[in-house]
Amino acid sequence: MSVSKYWREIPHRYRLEAGKCEKCGNIYFPKRLVCGECGNSKFKSIHLDRQGKLISYTVIHVAPSKFYSQAPYAVGVVELKDGVRLLAQIADCDLKKIKTGMPLRVEFRRVSEEGDAGIINYGYKCVPV
Amino acid sequence: MARDVAIIGVGLSKWGELWEQSLRDIYVEAALAAIKDAGVDKIDSMYVGNMSAGLFTGQEHLASLMADYLGVASIPSARVESACASGGLAVKMGYMEVALGMSDVVLVGGVEKMTDVGTDEATFALATAADQDYEVYQGITFPGLYAMMARAHMEKYGTTREQLAHVAVKNHEHGSMNPVAQYPQKITVENVINSVMIADPLRILDCSPITDGAAAIILCPVELAKKISKKPPVKIIGLGHATDSIALHSRKDLTSLPATAKAAKAAYKMAKVNIDKIDLVEVHDCFTIAEIIVIEELGIVKKGKGGSAAESGMTRLGGKIPVNTSGGLKSKGHPVGATGVAQVVEIVKQLRGEAGPRQVKNARIGMTQNMGGSGGSTVVHIMEVA
Numbered sequence: 001m002s003v004s005k006y007w008r009e010i011p012h013r014y015r016l017e018a019g020k021c022e023k024c025g026n027i028y029f030p031k032r033l034v035c036g037e038c039g040n041s042k043f044k045s046i047h048l049d050r051q052g053k054l055i056s057y058t059v060i061h062v063a064p065s066k067f068y069s070q071a072p073y074a075v076g077v078v079e080l081k082d083g084v085r086l087l088a089q090i091a092d093c094d095l096k097k098i099k100t101g102m103p104l105r106v107e108f109r110r111v112s113e114e115g116d117a118g119i120i121n122y123g124y125k126c127v128p129v
Numbered sequence: 130m131a132r133d134v135a136i137i138g139v140g141l142s143k144w145g146e147l148w149e150q151s152l153r154d155i156y157v158e159a160a161l162a163a164i165k166d167a168g169v170d171k172i173d174s175m176y177v178g179n180m181s182a183g184l185f186t187g188q189e190h191l192a193s194l195m196a197d198y199l200g201v202a203s204i205p206s207a208r209v210e211s212a213c214a215s216g217g218l219a220v221k222m223g224y225m226e227v228a229l230g231m232s233d234v235v236l237v238g239g240v241e242k243m244t245d246v247g248t249d250e251a252t253f254a255l256a257t258a259a260d261q262d263y264e265v266y267q268g269i270t271f272p273g274l275y276a277m278m279a280r281a282h283m284e285k286y287g288t289t290r291e292q293l294a295h296v297a298v299k300n301h302e303h304g305s306m307n308p309v310a311q312y313p314q315k316i317t318v319e320n321v322i323n324s325v326m327i328a329d330p331l332r333i334l335d336c337s338p339i340t341d342g343a344a345a346i347i348l349c350p351v352e353l354a355k356k357i358s359k360k361p362p363v364k365i366i367g368l369g370h371a372t373d374s375i376a377l378h379s380r381k382d383l384t385s386l387p388a389t390a391k392a393a394k395a396a397y398k399m400a401k402v403n404i405d406k407i408d409l410v411e412v413h414d415c416f417t418i419a420e421i422i423v424i425e426e427l428g429i430v431k432k433g434k435g436g437s438a439a440e441s442g443m444t445r446l447g448g449k450i451p452v453n454t455s456g457g458l459k460s461k462g463h464p465v466g467a468t469g470v471a472q473v474v475e476i477v478k479q480l481r482g483e484a485g486p487r488q489v490k491n492a493r494i495g496m497t498q499n500m501g502g503s504g505g506s507t508v509v510h511i512m513e514v515a
Contacts, residue, residue: 009262030263056284056383058276059329060268064256065249067268075269077277077378085378087264100284111267123266 001114006121013123014108016050018084019043029084050106051129052080059095066112074098078126080106091125103129131228135354135362135515138167138347139474144462145311147341152186152242153198159343159467160199160238167347168359173232175199175206178219178239179466184254186245195238205232212258213415215239216344216469217499217508223348224365233349239470240343251339255465258502260376272336272416274377274503276328279418281383283330288421288436290330294321295439296417297334297459303446304456306487311340311462321417335417340462344471351515363477366494367400367511369393375505384433386504389426393498396509400494404428407511408492409479410450411472413500414457423498424452427509446487454479454487469499473510480514 011017012030019031023040029048034041057076060067067073074090076098090098091109104126111123140162142155150158156177164172175196183189192206209219216239223237243251256265259274282288298318304310316334324334354362369392374380380387397403404427412427414420421435429450430438438444444452455461455475458468476495478484494513500506 013266055378056277056281058273058280058331059326060270060273061326061328062270062272063268064252064265064270070268073268075267075273075277077383087267087269087376087378089267100280121266 001119001121006119016048016106016124018046018048020046027082027084029086048084049081052078052104052106052126054090054098054100054102054104055079055085056100057090057098066114076126078104089125090127092127105129132230133351134224134227134348134365135351135358136346136365136473136477136512137349137354137358137360137362138163138169139477140166140345141309141471141474142343144309144340144342144464146244148244150341152182152188152240153194155242155341155343156195156238156240157198159240159345160236163236163345163347169234169347169357172201172204172234172236172347174204174226175201175236175238176219176222176226177206177208178216178237178470179208180210180212180215180241181254181257182242184257185251186242211506212501213413213465214469214499214501214506214508215466216471217497217510218370218469220346220470220473220510221368221370221508224368227348227350233353235348236345237348237470238343238345239467241464241466242341243339243464244341248339258375264376270328271503272331273328275416275418276331277377278383278422278503279330282418282422285384286433286436290322291318292436292440293335293417293421294318296414296420297321299439299445300414300453300457300459303454303487304460306485307456307461310456310460311338312460313456331416331418337415337458337463340464342462342464342467342471344467344474346470346473346477354515361481362515363480363512364515365510366513367396367402367509369395369399369509370507371395372506373504375502377503384422386422386426386500386507388504388507389423389498389500392507392509393427396496396511400511402494402511407450407494407496409454409476409489410452410496410498411455411475412452412457412498413468414453414459415463415500417459419500420452420457423500427498446489451489454484454489469497469508472497472499473512476512480512
């Protein structure tokens with residue numbers, strides 16, 4: 001991954017920055033230029049609530065090459081307290097004990113590595129509360 | 130005033146792991162078969178459905194390459210992409226070309242050559258149909274996305290692991306009657322639920338395979354078709370096309386595919402038919418759960434009732450409304466850019482009465498549903514013998 005491609009997503013991935021529509025209040029993660037609900041183009045920058053719950057999940061057994069060493073690992077759709085949904089790995093838990101609806105917290109984590117000499121990709125993962 | 134559009138020729142290449150044939154070989158093979166079937170001596174323009182020849186083979190600029198190798202260079206030709214719905218979208222473009230009077234005889238082809246790269250690279254190429262920055266970055270795969278839809282459906286509606294398996298069993302049973310099918314073997318529910326785990330709860334036999342293959346159709350105005358076609362022309366009477374967020378997590382309900390519902394609604398309206406009038410359907414069963422949710426969105430069964438359809442025999446050949454008589458993506462194979470065109474090929478063969486042992490009796494109206502990614506795009510066509 002090029003440095004610029006990685007760097008420009010840092011506000012989202014490291015700090016959970018999102019855009020809140022100043023007209024209708026809809027929140028977008030990542031930020032957008034126009035609101036799909038009301039058409040407004042003015043947004044306030046906010047930080048997402050890090051608390052949420054699990055909507056659905058899977059355990060990946062056959063992983064993409066960047067994630068080989070992590071398999072099996074869980075990935076889920078998580079709904080945060082402010083209503084925003086994101087997709088993230090569910091870490092630090094027994095894969096057999098994961099349940100839909102369980103409370104989770106978003107944490108800053110190492111996500112993947114680009115081979116022996118490539119950059120380390122950081123971002124967010126979810127952990128049980 | 131738009132012209133009515135008919136399909137007068139269909140053709141397929143061989144489907145499978147075609148190590149001896151290149152991307153252009155398989156495309157031209159399907160295109161020549163369609164031209165021969167139609168009995169036309171010229172084509173005026175061409176649309177090529179293809180998802181990712183660039184990543185699968187390193188080749189772009191397919192529209193001109195294929196026109197050249199088909200021996201028709203100089204005609205207008207365009208490549209169309211909408212992930213796994215590229216083929217269906219190419220059919221729509223061909224329809225518009227004829228309906229608007231831009232061309233009389235149009236070839237619509239779809240092609241994907243997926244085995245020139247290894248499984249890792251193919252998985253990467255397919256994953257570009259998902260949100261690279263906010264889905265793929267986290268380590269999700271396509272089986273993983275559909276697995277989350279499957280779990281949500283199971284928990285919300287009580288759909289069972291066995292019911293998912295029945296979709297694969299049915300489609301392999303259909304595929305066993307299709308000479309082009311990549312995996313024509315019949316399988317059992319036990320085979321499916323004991324196969325290798327890919328993304329819980331989906332196992333390898335819940336997933337469509339990696340396939341090399343091409344499909345092609347010839348379109349022309351109905352009036353012209355009646356003059357030149359030796360076989361019964363098949364008229365496109367309905368067309369619907371819709372989009373949705375490509376990120377699964379951006380959708381409110383993981384158990385629904387709103388783009389499919391919307392595209393189907395538009396197609397029914399244009400065709401002035403409802404689901405009760407439709408004799409058979411080819412749907413995008415990239416994973417077993419996909420067929421279950423899609424038949425709900427098409428109105429074949431009520432929301433949440435898709436799980437029992439394959440098991441009860443309702444969607445089997447001989448059932449109330451056969452789904453995926455070709456074997457579907459599951460058994461016939463899924464060369465992504467070709468799939469949407471190949472679905473139309475199956476419906477045309479059925480409506481002409483040319484489907485052999487898998488023929489649906491007295492088939493008059495058929496429908497296709499072709500879907501991109503985890504439901505980010507859908508194209509629906511409804512066809513009737515002209």
